[in-house]
Amino acid sequence: CYFSVSFPSVFQYIPPTAINSTLRLIALRQTMALLSIHAYIIPGTDAHLSEYIAPRDARRAWMTGFTGSAGTAVVTQTQAVLWTDSRYWVQAERQMDCNWELVRDSSTNSIANWLIREVPEGMEIGFDPFLFSVGDKLASANRSLKSLPDNLVDKVWTDRPPLPPENLFRLPDNIIGRTWQEKVQDIRQQMSDNPYKPTAILLSALDETAWLFNLRGNDIPYNPFFYSYTLLTQDDIWLFVHNQRVTEELHAYLNASCQDSLCVQLPGYDRVRNELQGYVEGPGVRVWIGTEFTTRGLSEIISPKEKQLTSAYSPVLITKAVKDETEERVLRQAHVRDAVAVIQLLTRLEKTVPEGQETELTAAHFVDECRSKQNFNRGPSFETISASGPNAALAHYSPTNESCRTLTVNEMFLLDSGGQYLDGTTDITRTVHWGTPTDFQK
Numbered sequence: 026c027y028f029s030v031s032f033p034s035v036f037q038y039i040p041p042t043a044i045n046s047t048l049r050l051i052a053l054r055q056t057m058a059l060l061s062i063h064a065y066i067i068p069g070t071d072a073h074l075s076e077y078i079a080p081r082d083a084r085r086a087w088m089t090g091f092t093g094s095a096g097t098a099v100v101t102q103t104q105a106v107l108w109t110d111s112r113y114w115v116q117a118e119r120q121m122d123c124n125w126e127l128v129r130d131s132s133t134n135s136i137a138n139w140l141i142r143e144v145p146e147g148m149e150i151g152f153d154p155f156l157f158s159v160g161d162k163l164a165s166a167n168r169s170l171k172s173l174p175d176n177l178v179d180k181v182w183t184d185r186p187p188l189p190p191e192n193l194f195r196l197p198d199n200i201i202g203r204t205w206q207e208k209v210q211d212i213r214q215q216m217s218d219n220p221y222k223p224t225a226i227l228l229s230a231l232d233e234t235a236w237l238f239n240l241r242g243n244d245i246p247y248n249p250f251f252y253s254y255t256l257l258t259q260d261d262i263w264l265f266v267h268n269q270r271v272t273e274e275l276h277a278y279l280n281a282s283c284q285d286s287l288c289v290q291l292p293g294y295d296r297v298r299n300e301l302q303g304y305v306e307g308p309g310v311r312v313w314i315g316t317e318f319t320t321r322g323l324s325e326i327i328s329p330k331e332k333q334l335t336s337a338y339s340p341v342l343i344t345k346a347v348k349d350e351t352e353e354r355v356l357r358q359a360h361v362r363d364a365v366a367v368i369q370l371l372t373r374l375e376k377t378v379p380e381g382q383e384t385e386l387t388a389a390h391f392v393d394e395c396r397s398k399q400n401f402n403r404g405p406s407f408e409t410i411s412a413s414g415p416n417a418a419l420a421h422y423s424p425t426n427e428s429c430r431t432l433t434v435n436e437m438f439l440l441d442s443g444g445q446y447l448d449g450t451t452d453i454t455r456t457v458h459w460g461t462p463t464d465f466q467k
């Protein structure tokens with residue numbers, strides 16, 4: 026879906042959704058002034074460095090108006106600036122009001138360069154360490170970075186969306202190849218085999234904990250994840266989740282083999298910093314973390330550095346990447362179901378498009394509906410991209426009432442859609458033409 030050129034002609038297809046950011050910026054700047062912070066960095070991710078985030082974590086979008094999936098904002102007392110890549114320039118210009126400036130020459134005007142230019146020496150740049158990975162490079166040349174664990178946007182975001190209420194649930198036994206107990210034993214074996222002798226593993230990415238316990242949730246749109254961390258040692262298992270969403274049945278599931286080292290403790294999601302701190306204070310400990318998905322904030326708790334064992338990815342991500350026989354089998358079945366939905370749509374379009382009966386929105390709804398009726402479906406895996414003619418040239422387009430085109434035999438149609446199934450995630454793109462394509466179209 027990536028496209029790096031923005032066409033002026035696509036402006037008309039994006040609805041004007043700019044918000045008035047004046048009061049939000051005033052509030053943020055007040056909190057910055059109280060803390061003597063000259064600049065504040067607002068990234069677009071969550072505390073798990075997720076690619077898709079829940080509305081309550083969309084701090085950059087709330088502040089700027091820009092809802093694209095990539096981008097970082099910086100605010101000073103006099104400036105408000107957004108960096109995003111060229112795929113999103115058109116959208117950012119449409120969604121941000123005049124308080125905001127969009128940086129287009131980010132190769133020469135990187136965030137670091139901008140901060141060094143705009144922030145006087147000796148002044149502090151504030152950031153939330155729980156929204157940056159261990160590996161993220163932040164500007165530093167003669168400017169001091171101030172780690173602020175209490176997020177400043179959260180302080181002023183009065184109508185921040187609440188936690189989604191839905192309970193966690195377990196995967197059905199017939200689609201899993203390994204029980205969570207087997208997976209835990211496998212990861213513990215990898216800890217023992219590691220020459221650096223880690224005593225614990227900390228899991229931060231949401232797919233890591235979901236995979237380890239064969240659990241799913243519905244906290245993040247289009248993703249089967251729930252807010253979570255795991256701290257695993259040879260003797261203990263701490264699962265950090267919102268306990269009010271753990272049903273009686275799940276308590277039983279998690280403690281089904283509660284003897285020796287397979288009891289699961291549920292300290293509560295918000296306890297991860299304290300429990301990790303407490304663990305790290307113990308003698309002879311070493312915590313294994315994957316630097317790509319562990320935040321700087323959590324990594325700083327594991328100090329001194331000798332108490333860390335780092336690799337780019339945790340052993341859980343590496344192990345999870347290799348599918349077992351059951352996973353392979355059910356994933357194929359999910360793809361067969363998914364193909365049926367796409368074929369149902371394409372068959373229908375062959376009839377309805379020449380009759381002028383179909384729009385981008387009706388096509389998108391139809392394929393979403395077909396998937397939703399299938400076994401194990403839990404909704405689309407991203408917002409369906411159903412795009413005709415020029416709309417198909419817009420990266421990450423999805424139809425709205427304002428932008429929606431009628432499908433015709435003269436234009437190409439691009440469908441990029443997928444489903445979340447309990448047994449697999451799908452993502453398929455097809456480009457079709459129902460008439461005689463011109464040489465240019467070919």
Ligand SMILES: *[C@@H]1O[C@H](CO)[C@@H](O)[C@H](O)[C@H]1NC(C)=O
Nearest residue numbers: 044045046047048049122123
């Ligand atoms: C934005 O909101 C501020 C504060 O309420 C107001 O003064 C300003 O006129 C608004 N700007 C626009 C363009 O509506």
Ligand SMILES: *[C@@H]1O[C@H](CO)[C@@H](O)[C@H](O)[C@H]1NC(C)=O
Nearest residue numbers: 141142146147165166167168
């Ligand atoms: C940092 O400050 C020192 C001393 O004030 C100065 O010599 C140096 O050029 C500065 N470096 C940058 C990158 O601004």
Ligand SMILES: *[C@@H]1O[C@H](CO)[C@@H](O)[C@H](O)[C@H]1NC(C)=O
Nearest residue numbers: 276279280283288289290291
């Ligand atoms: C499992 O049992 C232990 C020991 O009784 C208890 O501390 C823990 O809270 C239980 N865990 C769950 C998930 O119910």
Ligand SMILES: *[C@@H]1O[C@H](CO)[C@@H](O)[C@H](O)[C@H]1NC(C)=O
Nearest residue numbers: 040386424425426427428429
């Ligand atoms: C789009 O139009 C449909 C039908 O008129 C309406 O039900 C729906 O609420 C509209 N959606 C938006 C976002 O305006």
